[in-house]
Amino acid sequence: MGAAEWIALGSAVVALLAGGFAFWQALSARRQAAATEQQVSLMQRQIDAEMTARDEAAGPTFKVENAVIFYDGQRFATASLTMTSGTPLSLVKVRVRGAEVEGLVPFSGSHDRLDEKEFTHLSEGGRIEITAMMDYNAATPANLTVDLECFEEGERQRKWIRSCTASATERPEVMGTWR
Numbered sequence: 449m450g451a452a453e454w455i456a457l458g459s460a461v462v463a464l465l466a467g468g469f470a471f472w473q474a475l476s477a478r479r480q481a482a483a484t485e486q487q488v489s490l491m492q493r494q495i496d497a498e499m500t501a502r503d504e505a506a507g508p509t510f511k512v513e514n515a516v517i518f519y520d521g522q523r524f525a526t527a528s529l530t531m532t533s534g535t536p537l538s539l540v541k542v543r544v545r546g547a548e549v550e551g552l553v554p555f556s557g558s559h560d561r562l563d564e565k566e567f568t569h570l571s572e573g574g575r576i577e578i579t580a581m582m583d584y585n586a587a588t589p590a591n592l593t594v595d596l597e598c599f600e601e602g603e604r605q606r607k608w609i610r611s612c613t614a615s616a617t618e619r620p621e622v623m624g625t626w627r
Contacts, residue, residue, distance in 0.1 A: 517589075517619065518556075518619040522584065525579070526556065530575050537569070537600060538605075540567045540598050541597040542566070548590050578594060580592060593614075594611065
């Protein structure tokens, strides 16, 4: 073999090594791209989770007060809900449930059952008064769960689902004064 043949063979070996190195670099770049995509996906999930947590924390909280059960031709329960914190709401849809709850009514003494009751423009400190028809033989205290679907006022219009549970007790009887 002459010098020209050795040079050609050496060039071929160098070309093969360069091709192998380029192939190895391409595989490495592909693996790095896949790893980067996984990192971006993980970061996006973390950002989404943080945004969800932030939105949830900005949502309303409610406190149930004055839950009483009484008889007015039928057993009824009333409760006051106060919005204790959160952003102003444009709409709140209220539903009630419980083992002895027959449904919402517009006012005590009414037998017109409602699937839900809507309240508009509620902000911190605002109150919602609800009345529910109960089973005739409802035991006291009666557990009443109030489910609230809340819609934010303004541009974002976020939505929150909240539930409050109250233990409605008998309304104290008012005794007359005898003279």
